Amino acid sequence: MFTFDQLAGFIAVAEELHFGRAAERLNMTQPPLSRQIQKLEKIVGAELLERDNRKVTLTSAGEAFLDEARRLMALAERAPVTARRIASGRSGVLRVGFTAASGFSILGPLLGELAGIIPDVDIDLQELVTGEQLSGLLTGELDLGLARPPFDSETFDSHLLYRESMVVAVPAGHPLTLLARDITAEDFKDEPLIMHSPTQARYFYDLVVRMLPIRHANVVHTVSQILTMVSLVAAGRGLAFVPHSATLLGIKDVEFLPLEAGRGEEVELHALWNRRITNPALARLLRDLEFAME
Amino acid sequence: MFTFDQLAGFIAVAEELHFGRAAERLNMTQPPLSRQIQKLEKIVGAELLERDNRKVTLTSAGEAFLDEARRLMALAERAPVTARRIASGRSGVLRVGFTAASGFSILGPLLGELAGIIPDVDIDLQELVTGEQLSGLLTGELDLGLARPPFDSETFDSHLLYRESMVVAVPAGHPLTLLARDITAEDFKDEPLIMHSPTQARYFYDLVVRMLPIRHANVVHTVSQILTMVSLVAAGRGLAFVPHSATLLGIKDVEFLPLEAGRGEEVELHALWNRRITNPALARLLRDLEFAME
DNA sequence: ATCATTTGATACCCGGAAGGCATCATGTTT
DNA sequence: AAACATGATGCCTTCCGGGTATCAAATGAT
Numbered sequence: 247m248f249t250f251d252q253l254a255g256f257i258a259v260a261e262e263l264h265f266g267r268a269a270e271r272l273n274m275t276q277p278p279l280s281r282q283i284q285k286l287e288k289i290v291g292a293e294l295l296e297r298d299n300r301k302v303t304l305t306s307a308g309e310a311f312l313d314e315a316r317r318l319m320a321l322a323e324r325a326p327v328t329a330r331r332i333a334s335g336r337s338g339v340l341r342v343g344f345t346a347a348s349g350f351s352i353l354g355p356l357l358g359e360l361a362g363i364i365p366d367v368d369i370d371l372q373e374l375v376t377g378e379q380l381s382g383l384l385t386g387e388l389d390l391g392l393a394r395p396p397f398d399s400e401t402f403d404s405h406l407l408y409r410e411s412m413v414v415a416v417p418a419g420h421p422l423t424l425l426a427r428d429i430t431a432e433d434f435k436d437e438p439l440i441m442h443s444p445t446q447a448r449y450f451y452d453l454v455v456r457m458l459p460i461r462h463a464n465v466v467h468t469v470s471q472i473l474t475m476v477s478l479v480a481a482g483r484g485l486a487f488v489p490h491s492a493t494l495l496g497i498k499d500v501e502f503l504p505l506e507a508g509r510g511e512e513v514e515l516h517a518l519w520n521r522r523i524t525n526p527a528l529a530r531l532l533r534d535l536e537f538a539m540e
Numbered sequence: 541m542f543t544f545d546q547l548a549g550f551i552a553v554a555e556e557l558h559f560g561r562a563a564e565r566l567n568m569t570q571p572p573l574s575r576q577i578q579k580l581e582k583i584v585g586a587e588l589l590e591r592d593n594r595k596v597t598l599t600s601a602g603e604a605f606l607d608e609a610r611r612l613m614a615l616a617e618r619a620p621v622t623a624r625r626i627a628s629g630r631s632g633v634l635r636v637g638f639t640a641a642s643g644f645s646i647l648g649p650l651l652g653e654l655a656g657i658i659p660d661v662d663i664d665l666q667e668l669v670t671g672e673q674l675s676g677l678l679t680g681e682l683d684l685g686l687a688r689p690p691f692d693s694e695t696f697d698s699h700l701l702y703r704e705s706m707v708v709a710v711p712a713g714h715p716l717t718l719l720a721r722d723i724t725a726e727d728f729k730d731e732p733l734i735m736h737s738p739t740q741a742r743y744f745y746d747l748v749v750r751m752l753p754i755r756h757a758n759v760v761h762t763v764s765q766i767l768t769m770v771s772l773v774a775a776g777r778g779l780a781f782v783p784h785s786a787t788l789l790g791i792k793d794v795e796f797l798p799l800e801a802g803r804g805e806e807v808e809l810h811a812l813w814n815r816r817i818t819n820p821a822l823a824r825l826l827r828d829l830e831f832a833m834e
Numbered sequence: 835a836t837c838a839t840t841t842g843a844t845a846c847c848c849g850g851a852a853g854g855c856a857t858c859a860t861g862t863t864t
Numbered sequence: 865a866a867a868c869a870t871g872a873t874g875c876c877t878t879c880c881g882g883g884t885a886t887c888a889a890a891t892g893a894t
Contacts, residue, residue, distance in 0.1 A: 247544045247616065251881090265842060278882045280843060290620040292627035297842065299890050307627035313818070314619035317680060318612065322541065325608035326584040333586035333601035524590075525600050545852090559871060572853045574872060591871060593861050 250322060252286040253315045255279050256294065260312045263302045335530030337366035343379040344371065344392040347472045348515055351491035352407055353392065356517075363534045367527045375446050375470050383520045389528045391518045394449040404518035405535075410490040411512050412453070413502040415479040420501070422485075428506040431458040438466045438484035446470030453511055454487045476500055489513050544616060546580040547609045549573050550588065554606045557596045615681065618664070625662050632821035635664040637673040638686040641766045642809055645785040646686065646701055650811075657828045661821040669740050669764050677814045683822045685812045688743040698812035699829075704784040705799070705806050706747070709773040712793040716779075722800040725751070732778030740764030747805055748781045770794055783807050 258268035259279070269276040287294050294308035304312065332338040340360070344353050353371075360369060374382065380397055382388030392407070414429055416422050422433060442450035447470045466484045469475050473495060475486040480499045493502045523529050552562035553573070563570040581588050588602035598606065622633045634654070638647050647665075654663060668676060674691055676682030686701070708723050710716050716727055736744035741764045763769050767789060769780040774793045787796045817823050 248620075249543060250541045266840095275883060276842075277844080277884085281881085284843085290623050292620070292623045294623070299842070299888090300840080302842090305627065307623040310626050310632070311619060311623040313680070314615065314622065318615055318619065321608065321612055321615065321679075325605060325612065326542075326586070328608065329584050329586045329588065329601040329605040332604045333599065338600055338604070527600070560869090568852095569854060570871075571855085571873080575852080578872085593859085593871070594869080596871085 248286050248289045250319070252282050252289075253318055255282040256286055257312065257315050257319065259283060259295065259302065260304055260308065260315075263304075265302065331366070333526055335364065335367075335526035335528075337368075338525065338527040339368045339370050340364065340390060340525065340527045340531070341370045341372065341382075341388050342390045342392065343374040343382055343388045345375060345379075345394070345472075345515075346373055347489055347491050348392045349373060350494040351410075352515060356392070356407075360531070364527055364531050367531075376449065377446055379518075383518070386520070386524060389519065389525045390531075392515060393518060394513060394515060396449065397516075397518060401521060402518045403521050404516040407515045407517050409512040409514050411505070412457075412487050413490050413493065413504055415476055415486045415488050415492065415500050415502055417479055417482045418499045418501050420485075422503060423501050425503075429503050430506045434458060434464075434485065437464060439464045440475050440478050440484045440486040441465045441468045442475075442487075443468045443470040449513070450487070450489075453513060457487070457505075457511060473497075542580050542583045544613070546576050546583075547612055549576040550580055551606065551609050551613065553577060553589065553596065554598055554602065554609075557598075559596065611681075622662075622664070630662055631658075631660045632819065633662045633664050634658065634684060634819065634821045634825065635666065635676075635682050636684045636686065637666050637668040637676055637682045639669060639673075639688070639766070639809075640667055641783050641785050642686045643667060644788040645704075646809060650686070650701075654825070658821055658825050661825075670743065671740050671764075673812075677812070680814070680818060683813065683819045684825075686809060687812060688807060688809060690743065691810075691812060695815060696812045697815050698810040701809045701811055703806040703808050706751070706781050707784050707787065707796045707798055709770055709780045709782050709786065709794050709796055711773055711776045712795050714779075714795070716797060717795050719797075723797050724800045728779065734763065734769050734772050734778045734780040736769070736781075737764040743807070744781070744783075747807060751781070751799075751805060767791075 255268070255272060258271050259265060262268040262271065265279055265283075266276050269279040272279065283295065290307075290311060292307040292311075293305050294311055296303045296305055328337070357369060360367075372382075372388070374388075374391075376391075376393040376397075379388060379391035379393045380402070383391055383402065397404070414422075422429065422437075425433070442454060444451040464484075467478055469478065472488050472492050475488060476492055476495055476497045478484065479486050480497050488502075490502075519528060519532070523532070549562070549566060552565050553559055556562040556565065559573055559577075560570050563573040566573065577589065584601075584605060586601040586605075587599050588605055590597045590599055590602075625633055651663060654661075666676075666682070668682075668685075670685075670687040670691075673682060673685035673687045674696070677685055677696065691698070708716075716723065716731075719727070736742075736748060738745040763772065766782050766786050769782060770786055770789055770791045772778065773780050774791050782796075784796075813822060813826070817826070
């Protein structure tokens with residue numbers, strides 16, 4: 247394999263068409279340059295220059311090789327620059343997981359903010375439930391998650407993004423929508439309930455269980471995605487407790503009713519990340535966010 | 541400037557993630573390899589590998605640099621070949637990028653056509669996704685691409701080669717294969733979907749998103765190569781939307797189902813090239829093609 | 835025709851870089 | 865705690881690349 251010095255030498259000679267001047271340009275003397283080119287030609291296996299003891303010309307193979315040589319040099323000069331940019335967090339890829347619910351509320355503004363702080367970093371978005379985000383953060387497939395508690399604060403660091411209240415999704419025209427007052431637990435006694443999955447959406451499940459004594463009899467479905475829940479409500483399969491941002495989904499034939507004051511616990515959405523940060527772009531983001539918060 | 545040996549050393553270590561094995565592969569001992577990498581890191585100005593006294597991992601800067609290093613090595617290996625070809629009297633080399641999907645349909649006939657128009661030009665084929673082809677065309681590493689929209693028509697000129705319809709790839713014996721009718725969007729409601737990468741395979745991604753109401757919930761993988769998608773389908777990981785030519789891949793345990801008429805949008809394959817043409821062989825090809833089309 | 839000039843190639847020498855061997859340092863496993 | 869695994873370091877030797885001096889061939893002026 248040839249060396250970069252040989253390429254640089256060849257480029258210089260090809261441009262000057264004169265060994266002496268090329269050598270001067272390269273801050274060396276002519277003899278080693280001559281040998282460099284000879285060696286290069288031997289490695290390439292083709293004559294690149296025609297020496298005619300009075301002038302130097304490029305062969306057609308030499309012209310083609312000059313192209314390649316320039317390309318190689320340009321690439322070789324750029325490579326460390328990009329590597330340094332990534333190491334400093336100024337560019338690269340940030341893999342962000344988000345839950346369906348957050349996608350309809352905070353994700354847009356958050357992306358705008360990210361674009362302000364790390365504009366050269368590509369954001370790779372993946373919609374995942376909290377559990378998937380946690381395992382993604384552990385394996386390093388994900389850099390940042392937008393998810394709900396609980397998660398292990400030993401391994402994950404986090405920042406509270408916002409709280410929102412829970413509301414009840416009911417099919418349009420349902421008797422409860424006619425109530426003049428806020429909803430209470432009593433109102434659900436005989437209503438079929440679409441429940442959160444205790445494994446996939448543990449946070450909501452625990453929350454709802456805490457809010458009202460469940461009557462398992464009435465649980466008609468257990469699902470993990472808010473969107474799915476609301477769709478089922480729209481289809482008249484029952485009621486569901488969903489975070490307020492679900493109202494932004496724009497699903498037809500569903501109404502959202504506020505819960506009795508005090509009973510409507512609030513749910514949280516956190517930005518969270520693995521404490522063992524490996525992605526410089528994330529390190530930079532967090533550092534700049536710290537500054538912004540103080 | 542670093543040397544090709546350092547690049548080769550880095551690539552070996554990055555692939556083996558083990559200095560000893562990498563050294564063995566390079567027919568050298570471990571100590572000089574360690575120093576080689578250290579020197580390379582010093583030159584690049586960034587940590588490329590994380591040594592943890594038990595295992596070696598790539599930093600994100602290292603990942604990016606690995607990419608560049610591979611490109612450099614590939615380019616460096618190809619350069620002498622093209623030079624020799626030209627020196628041996630053939631009039632040039634045309635470097636053609638193609639997508640895996642096009643490789644199974646149009647590539648064969650196209651090569652025949654090229655051989656008719658520019659018989660003395662060697663064709664250098666590389667399988668690349670659309671995004672890689674575009675960057676290759678920009679840097680001049682590629683002369684001609686066979687790829688799908690979108691691309692910037694300011695910098696690239698193109699010619700539509702053909703259209704084909706999309707089909708659904710399902711694991712053999714899947715319930716949907718028993719359906720007597722064509723598939724509709726409703727049929728996927730609860731099916732895991734193997735999705736195209738929004739960055740690497742933007743065209744397909746946009747198309748599929750357009751075809752069926754976003755149900756991110758069911759996306760199990762995002763991949764960029766059609767072949768990978770079909771393999772994942774074969775492995776029973778889910779369904780996938782692929783162009784009709786994927787049926788030619790001959791992968792076992794996959795069936796392809798047509799989409800409901802009207803819903804199955806057609807996808808396009810274009811031949812495209814950089815408007816700033818530098819390769820005379822490409823100029824000749826295009827000129828002769830113009831003649832043929834008139 | 836001869837000789838000075840130009841320009842790339844060759845001969846020879848020297849310093850530094852890269853590889854090999856032996857060994858160290860550190861973390862893991864039994 | 866001892867053996868093991870694995871990357872880093874120290875030291876020696878070899879070889880490659882650059883420098884100086886010189887050669888070789890072609891040109892052109894007298």
